[in-house]
Amino acid sequence: xxxxxxxxxxxxxxxxxxxxxxxxxxxxxxxxxxxxxxxxxxxxxxxxxxxxxxxxxxxxxxxxxxxxxxxxxxxxxxxxxxxxxxxxxxxxxxxxxxxxxxxxxxxxxxxxxxxxxxxxxxxxxxxxxxxxxxxxxxxxxxxxxxxxxxxxxxxxxxxxxxxxxxxxxxxxxxxxxxxxxxxxxxxxxxxxxxxxxxxxxxxxxxxxxxxxxxxxxxxxxxxxxxxxxxxxxxxxxxxxxxxxxxxxxxxxxxxxxxxxxx
Numbered sequence: 001x002x003x004x005x006x007x008x009x010x011x012x013x014x015x016x017x018x019x020x021x022x023x024x025x026x027x028x029x030x031x032x033x034x035x036x037x038x039x040x041x042x043x044x045x046x047x048x049x050x051x052x053x054x055x056x057x058x059x060x061x062x063x064x065x066x067x068x069x070x071x072x073x074x075x076x077x078x079x080x081x082x083x084x085x086x087x088x089x090x091x092x093x094x095x096x097x098x099x100x101x102x103x104x105x106x107x108x109x110x111x112x113x114x115x116x117x118x119x120x121x122x123x124x125x126x127x128x129x130x131x132x133x134x135x136x137x138x139x140x141x142x143x144x145x146x147x148x149x150x151x152x153x154x155x156x157x158x159x160x161x162x163x164x165x166x167x168x169x170x171x172x173x174x175x176x177x178x179x180x181x182x183x184x185x186x187x188x189x190x191x192x193x194x195x196x197x198x199x200x201x202x203x204x205x206x207x208x209x210x211x212x213x214x215x216x217x218x219x220x221x222x223x224x225x226x227x228x229x230x231x232x233x234x235x236x237x238x239x240x241x242x243x244x245x246x247x248x249x250x251x252x253x254x255x256x257x258x259x260x261x262x
Contacts, residue, residue, distance in 0.1 A: 038199025072155030
């Protein structure tokens, strides 16, 4: 298995900036260069992780979702999505998808399910939705005749073509039952343009194609779905807890939203 440890990877940069240990010198060097201009990126990343946890809890506790398809999982960082969902409903079923081999190496940490539930891991690329949908891991773990939450957290900004993002989302949502949910978050420069534009340029300079989108560019990703309150907002404004409520808007540079399939 080739981990390409000499080339910085977005999942490992994310891990490093969240205080994780599953990263390499190339990732740490790239992260240092990126945060030189994008100094509040670690705060924004933690706010995004908190958004994921609040989203998973709310979908399980208030919307009765018991199945989750999490694409762009990244390296294990507690709480992981299945831990949040299974704390509410132990029978929850989760399929994690990522394309970084090092995430597969650490998948055992993700695969510790409750006895009543299931967690599976699939190594696949977000850009190839058919492989994800047709995989035995997904088909064995999830019942697509019942609602599924499709979780695309902090992954869409690595696909710079909006039309490609729409194609992938539409393909992934197509077979999911009515009542399924799309939850996503993606980078924006709206709240701190100078800082984010410098950071995005640094990501691209390190060979990681990245784009920051405006709110008007993010909202169409939910076309055909029913946006849940409060719509597309900076992630710390999405049903905030005490930690999120204390954050400054200029320190959070990620939009998030959740919508239901009619």
